[in-house]
Amino acid sequence: SQKIEQNSEALNIQEGKTATLTCNYTNYSPAYLQWYRQDPGRGPVFLLLIRENEKEKRKERLKVTFDTTLKQSLFHITASQPADSATYLCALWGYQKVTFGIGTKLQVIP
Amino acid sequence: DAMVIQNPRYQVTQFGKPVTLSCSQTLNHNVMYWYQQKSSQAPKLLFHYYDKDFNNEADTPDNFQSRRPNTSFCFLDIRSPGLGDAAMYLCATSRGTGTDTQYFGPGTRLTVL
Numbered sequence: 001s002q003k004i005e006q007n008s009e010a011l012n013i014q015e016g017k018t019a020t021l022t023c024n025y026t027n028y029s030p031a032y033l034q035w036y037r038q039d040p041g042r043g044p045v046f047l048l049l050i051r052e053n054e055k056e057k058r059k060e061r062l063k064v065t066f067d068t069t070l071k072q073s074l075f076h077i078t079a080s081q082p083a084d085s086a087t088y089l090c091a092l093w094g095y096q097k098v099t100f101g102i103g104t105k106l107q108v109i110p
Numbered sequence: 111d112a113m114v115i116q117n118p119r120y121q122v123t124q125f126g127k128p129v130t131l132s133c134s135q136t137l138n139h140n141v142m143y144w145y146q147q148k149s150s151q152a153p154k155l156l157f158h159y160y161d162k163d164f165n166n167e168a169d170t171p172d173n174f175q176s177r178r179p180n181t182s183f184c185f186l187d188i189r190s191p192g193l194g195d196a197a198m199y200l201c202a203t204s205r206g207t208g209t210d211t212q213y214f215g216p217g218t219r220l221t222v223l
Contacts, residue, residue, distance in 0.1 A: 004152075008150070031208075031209075032209055034211075041198075041216075041217070041219070042216055042217065043114075043200050043201075043202070043215050043216055043217050044153065044200075044212075044214050045214065046211045046212065046213070049209060049211070051209075089152070089153075093209070096207075097158075097167075097207075098212065099155070100145075100152040100153045100154075101152055102150070102151060102152045103152065
């Protein structure tokens with residue numbers, strides 16, 4: 001069956017460092033992958049989309065990579081700030097719908 | 111300006127008592143979605159409308175129904191809420207399907223007593 005795996009354990013990093021979050025998937029051949037941010041008690045907010053023919057996408061301090069051979073996407077936040085603390089969800093398009101991962105909670109420590 | 115509005119933000123209902131959650135959008139998007147998200151879990155798609163076309167997910171219980179009377183509004187009806195239906199319910203919209211970004215509302219937290 002299709003599966004999206006994100007590290008469900010929280011990731012704690014020091015302010016100023018680069019945070020790297022991982023999204024692995026099986027039994028998908030997604031045409032694209034999205035990353036969303038979700039704050040407690042709020043709906044997800046779209047951050048970035050990367051297509052299967054793109055290796056890397058950047059937006060300000062955010063960078064996403066997409067390796068269809070490894071079936072993995074990496075999400076990087078450079079120069080992290082306490083305001084970046086949130087849960088980050090990856091979402092894949094496949095089987096005629098978007099499916100979300102469980103998300104990884106990022107805590108940036110001042 | 112709020113683009114996807116959900117009311118109420120918090121809803122308490124009794125076991126078995128029907129409840130309706132509301133979503134409205136100012137984006138004039140064609141697609142409206144309802145997701146269920148339980149604590150520390152991924153948002154789970156229940157169903158979506160593309161214009162007036164209703165698309166139900168295969169594993170969505172019959173207890174969950176939806177109505178979309180016009181482009182701007184969509185409702186989620188839970189006919190007989192059980193304790194397991196307590197969750198955050200998220201409404202989202204997009205211009206189309208596929209690569210189009212989904213815009214989420216703030217969610218309605220449902221408690222079932």
